[in-house]
Every structure is written in structure tokens, then in C-alpha cells.
Amino acid sequence: MTQWALHIHLLMAISWIGGSVFMFILGITLRDKEAQKSVYPHVGPIFGWFEVVSLIILLSTGFILGVKFNLFELLLHPNGSKISHALLMKVILVSILSIATIIHFIIAYKTNGKERTKWQQIFSRGSSMLIFFLNLFVLHYAIILRNIL
Numbered sequence: 001m002t003q004w005a006l007h008i009h010l011l012m013a014i015s016w017i018g019g020s021v022f023m024f025i026l027g028i029t030l031r032d033k034e035a036q037k038s039v040y041p042h043v044g045p046i047f048g049w050f051e052v053v054s055l056i057i058l059l060s061t062g063f064i065l066g067v068k069f070n071l072f073e074l075l076l077h078p079n080g081s082k083i084s085h086a087l088l089m090k091v092i093l094v095s096i097l098s099i100a101t102i103i104h105f106i107i108a109y110k111t112n113g114k115e116r117t118k119w120q121q122i123f124s125r126g127s128s129m130l131i132f133f134l135n136l137f138v139l140h141y142a143i144i145l146r147n148i149l
């Protein structure tokens with residue numbers, strides 16, 4: 001069961017992080033406004049659901065792995081060890097990342113194909129940048145965690 005959970009966790013991590021890296025590159029390279037207007041309304045919703053589903057499965061399989069390795073006990077009572085620190089950092093970053101994803105998703109869903117207000121634009125861009133960079137740190141702590149386990 002937990003072997004499956006690890007395989008699915010990894011596959012979803014690849015999908016989730018890969019998707020965010022690809023969209024980051026697309027955001028930098030696709031500068032033409034007309035091209036953006038024809039690409040984003042179609043790609044946006046498919047990408048959005050792909051990312052939300054992969055994040056939900058990531059969190060669920062992460063939870064299963066956490067139970068397997070008794071990590072929630074350690075999370076509630078950090079003991080200063082390397083694994084305790086990596087776990088705490090991963091969970092804090094994943095929590096911020098999940099909130100940023102919800103914000104980004106709500107704005108994207110409401111405004112797809114429409115003009116955005118200045119604040120919607122700032123929150124949407126800010127949250128996607130945050131998600132992208134947090135992912136790199138989550139990956140770092142995930143590797144430390146797995147090296148120890």
C-alpha cells in the first residue's frame with residue numbers, strides 16, 4: 001500500500017512541479033498579447049484542473065506516507081533532529097503553497113478570458129511566482145527527508 005503511495009506521490013510531484021516550471025517558462029516567453037489571448041483561455045482551465053488534482057493527490061499520498069513513518073508525532077513534538085527540521089519546513093512550505101494555489105485558482109477561475117483588475121493581476125502573478133519558488137524549496141526538503149527515511 002505505502003509502496004504505491006510513494007510511487008503515486010512521486011508521479012504527482014513530477015506533474016505538479018513540472019507543470020509549474022512549464023507555465024513559468026510560458027509566462028516568460030509568450031509575451032505577445034494576442035497570442036496570450038488565444039492560448040490562455042484554452043490552456044488555463046485544463047492546466048488549472050491538472051494542477052489542482054495533482055496537488056490533492058500529492059497531499060493525500062503525503063499524508064499516507066506521513067502515517068507510515070509516524071511523522072505526525074514528530075511534527076507535533078519537534079526534537080531538533082535533522083529529520084524533524086526537514087519535515088517541519090516541508091509541511092510549513094506546503095501549507096503556504098496550498099493557500100497560494102487556492103488564491104491563484106479562484107482568481108484564474110473568476111477572470112478566465114476577461115480583463116483583470118490591477119489587484120487581481122498582482123495577486124495572481126504574485127501567487128504563481130510564490131508557488132514556483134516554494135516548489136524548489138519543498139523539493140529540497142523532500143529530498144532531505146527521503147535521504148534520512
Ligand code: HEM
Nearest residue numbers: 006013058059062063065066069094138142143145146149
Ligand atoms: C507540494 C507538495 C509536495 C511535494 C511537491 C512533495 C514532493 C516529494 C518528493 C519529490 C519526494 C521524493 C523525494 C526523493 O525521492 O528524494 C517526496 C517524498 C516524501 N513526501 Fe512529499 N511532497 C509533498 C507533500 C507532502 C506532504 C504534505 C507530506 C506529509 C507529511 C509528504 C511526505 C513525504 C514523505 C514521508 C516522503 C518520503 C517517502 C519515503 O521515503 O518513502 N509530502 N515528496
